[in-house]
Amino acid sequence: MTKPTKHILVCGSFRASGAPQGICARKGSGNLLGYLEGELADRGLDGISVTATGCLKACDRGPILVVYPDNVWYGGIEGEEQVDAVLDALEAGSIAEELTLG
Amino acid sequence: MTKPTKHILVCGSFRASGAPQGICARKGSGNLLGYLEGELADRGLDGISVTATGCLKACDRGPILVVYPDNVWYGGIEGEEQVDAVLDALEAGSIAEELTLG
Numbered sequence: 001m002t003k004p005t006k007h008i009l010v011c012g013s014f015r016a017s018g019a020p021q022g023i024c025a026r027k028g029s030g031n032l033l034g035y036l037e038g039e040l041a042d043r044g045l046d047g048i049s050v051t052a053t054g055c056l057k058a059c060d061r062g063p064i065l066v067v068y069p070d071n072v073w074y075g076g077i078e079g080e081e082q083v084d085a086v087l088d089a090l091e092a093g094s095i096a097e098e099l100t101l102g
Numbered sequence: 103m104t105k106p107t108k109h110i111l112v113c114g115s116f117r118a119s120g121a122p123q124g125i126c127a128r129k130g131s132g133n134l135l136g137y138l139e140g141e142l143a144d145r146g147l148d149g150i151s152v153t154a155t156g157c158l159k160a161c162d163r164g165p166i167l168v169v170y171p172d173n174v175w176y177g178g179i180e181g182e183e184q185v186d187a188v189l190d191a192l193e194a195g196s197i198a199e200e201l202t203l204g
Binding site for chain 2: 009102
């Protein structure tokens with residue numbers, strides 16, 4: 001296998017049983033997955049993987065998105081505007097500071 | 103929030119709907135989550151987060167486990183023996199080479 005150049009995690013609030021619950025899912029993080037993957041394709045950002053995850057335990061700041069291996073955590077990813085900001089930063093090799101956590 | 107010092111992803115094969123399917127889940131990756139979290143506590147490895155994920159797209163090498171921000175991908179994590187090998191390496195600040203991918 002080839003490792004992704006970047007790996008974007010999107011909190012899907014899955015519990016152990018797999019049921020999506022919790023804040024990130026309730027705030028619509030699941031709906032952003034399709035947009036995110038479409039944008040990556042449109043922008044030609046090959047080699048970037050997107051994965052939905054179980055609860056990332058930062059619920060009070062959700063919806064959460066993490067970019068690895070950069071180890072950049074973003075919060076308040078509530079819509080396409082915030083996804084665009086994150087991807088703009090990725091393309092520029094920078095960080096969308098206004099959305100970062102920690 | 104405080105970022106985890108290490109973040110271990112365990113493929114739970116979740117599809118977009120949240121249903122755990124696919125190879126990693128069928129091979130019992132879900133059963134390893136509890137063991138992994140117990141071992142981290144027993145070893146006093148504080149600050150390490152564990153998160154189940156959707157399909158990590160390395161199904162032919164599953165069950166998959168990823169350690170970030172190290173960006174180390176492991177395959178064939180079929181039981182406690184392999185989890186122990188990964189944690190032994192983490193404690194030693196090294197990598198369980200025999201299980202690595204990519």
